[in-house]
Amino acid sequence: MNAIEMRLLPRTASVNADGALSIGGVAVAEIAAQFGTPTFIYDEQHLRETCREAVAAFGEDRVIYATKAFINTAVVQLMNEEGLLLDVATGGELFVALNAGVPASRCVMHGNNKSEDELRTAMTAGLRHIVIDSFDEIERIERLHAEGLPAPRVQLRITPGLHVETHAYVSTGQDDSKFGFNLNNGDAHRAVERARSSQAMDLVGIHCHIGSNVVTVANFEDAWRVMVELFVPLSLPEITLGGGLGVAYTADDTAPTMQQWADVLKRATSALPEGIAVYVEPGRSIVASAAITVYSVGTVKPIDGIRTYVSVDGGMSDNPRPMMYGSVYEAFDPLRVIAPRSAKARIVGKHCESGDILILDAPIAEGVQVGDLLATPVTGAYGYTMASNYNKVPRPAIVFVANGVARLVTRRETLEDLIRLDV
Numbered sequence: 001m002n003a004i005e006m007r008l009l010p011r012t013a014s015v016n017a018d019g020a021l022s023i024g025g026v027a028v029a030e031i032a033a034q035f036g037t038p039t040f041i042y043d044e045q046h047l048r049e050t051c052r053e054a055v056a057a058f059g060e061d062r063v064i065y066a067t068k069a070f071i072n073t074a075v076v077q078l079m080n081e082e083g084l085l086l087d088v089a090t091g092g093e094l095f096v097a098l099n100a101g102v103p104a105s106r107c108v109m110h111g112n113n114k115s116e117d118e119l120r121t122a123m124t125a126g127l128r129h130i131v132i133d134s135f136d137e138i139e140r141i142e143r144l145h146a147e148g149l150p151a152p153r154v155q156l157r158i159t160p161g162l163h164v165e166t167h168a169y170v171s172t173g174q175d176d177s178k179f180g181f182n183l184n185n186g187d188a189h190r191a192v193e194r195a196r197s198s199q200a201m202d203l204v205g206i207h208c209h210i211g212s213n214v215v216t217v218a219n220f221e222d223a224w225r226v227m228v229e230l231f232v233p234l235s236l237p238e239i240t241l242g243g244g245l246g247v248a249y250t251a252d253d254t255a256p257t258m259q260q261w262a263d264v265l266k267r268a269t270s271a272l273p274e275g276i277a278v279y280v281e282p283g284r285s286i287v288a289s290a291a292i293t294v295y296s297v298g299t300v301k302p303i304d305g306i307r308t309y310v311s312v313d314g315g316m317s318d319n320p321r322p323m324m325y326g327s328v329y330e331a332f333d334p335l336r337v338i339a340p341r342s343a344k345a346r347i348v349g350k351h352c353e354s355g356d357i358l359i360l361d362a363p364i365a366e367g368v369q370v371g372d373l374l375a376t377p378v379t380g381a382y383g384y385t386m387a388s389n390y391n392k393v394p395r396p397a398i399v400f401v402a403n404g405v406a407r408l409v410t411r412r413e414t415l416e417d418l419i420r421l422d423v
């Protein structure tokens with residue numbers, strides 16, 4: 001098997017003559033030594049470039065970054081500096097954004113079950129808009145408005161009723177979904193009428209999000225055409241066409257670029273009248289390949305005639321995606337990046353179950369040893385944000401690297417952190 005492909009690594013990744021990896025001008029081994037393992041290492045320049053490419057492709061104030069993909073104080077500040085708006089799906093995500101200094105007017109709220117508290121916070125703070133997901137939510141907003149809260153600008157989330165090629169757990173465009181107002185059964189039209197006639201909200205647009213990690217551009221084009229057809233006769237000023245652009249996780253994957261995605265959008269929205277604000281809401285495609293996770297190998301267990309297990313010091317607690325969706329990753333030794341990966345191993349974590357597998361059958365360099373580093377690329381999205389403390393494993397550190405400097409942006413959890421909620 002070949003060495004890891006550079007296209008899977010963050011953009012400033014470079015390899016020295018000895019085969020050792022640096023990101024942002026800092027040796028990965030040095031970062032591991034300084035901050036410990038496992039650590040998420042994000043390439044700040046890569047993050048800024050993907051933000052700029054998105055803004056260039058879709059326009060100023062038209063890109064809403066879905067913070068669920070990766071959120072902490074540093075990254076929302078970076079996104080805000082780069083001109084992205086923020087999609088928050090809970091009061092928790094909103095709190096992080098506002099606390100980091102992002103203006104409420106640059107945040108958009110989502111969620112299929114927003115609580116009254118979450119809506120109250122959003123309406124009081126004056127978010128850019130709220131994406132309403134259900135009739136119950138319309139009623140909740142009306143109650144809060146009757147209490148004296150200002151009427152929010154709102155969009156309605158529509159479920160266009162289409163099949164999308166991705167994992168069923170992250171597919172959201174089909175009729176059988178907890179999200180949004182169904183187009184096919186008439187709920188979407190009923191919701192438009194209901195919201196339009198309400199004094200408690202200012203209906204400004206409609207929204208759809210068909211699913212996540214979608215790499216088939218025809219899926220977007222089909223859904224967006226349906227949305228445009230619905231939208232035009234409504235004479236509203238705004239439409240949001242969701243996120244969902246997939247990324248390549250392994251050498252076997254290909255994914256459209258941001259610009260190709262924008263070209264599809266341009267085609268699908270060509271029938272829109274002038275002056276309509278068309279938003280997109282990418283998460284994964286902005287952050288996924290900006291990061292790697294670096295682990296230490298703690299146990300190597302060859303079982304003759306069966307396989308070799310390589311255990312690292314993290315696992316399903318920092319990357320549940322292989323277990324949840326059968327997602328496939330690659331692994332490599334950041335000190336031997338150019339070595340052929342002619343050995344095979346199952347890369348597993350330190351948790352107490354056999355399903356704690358990061359990679360089922362990973363090509364790795366020969367002779368992996370206890371104490372070696374092992375890295376998995378493309379872990380920048382839905383990794384840390386879905387991390388847990390299972391088995392009371394403290395969550396990893398997050399480090400941003402740029403111009404030869406590594407800075408800690410989220411510290412590693414301590415043992416004390418593990419009991420901070422116990423009373």
Ligand code: LLP
Nearest residue numbers: 066209212213243244245281282283284382
């Ligand atoms: N907008 C809405 C309303 C969403 O629900 C999502 C993702 C996005 C935008 C951003 O989608 P993206 O561009 O990141 O695909 N945990 C799963 C992914 C869940 C996605 C949920 N919604 C995973 O690890 O694959």
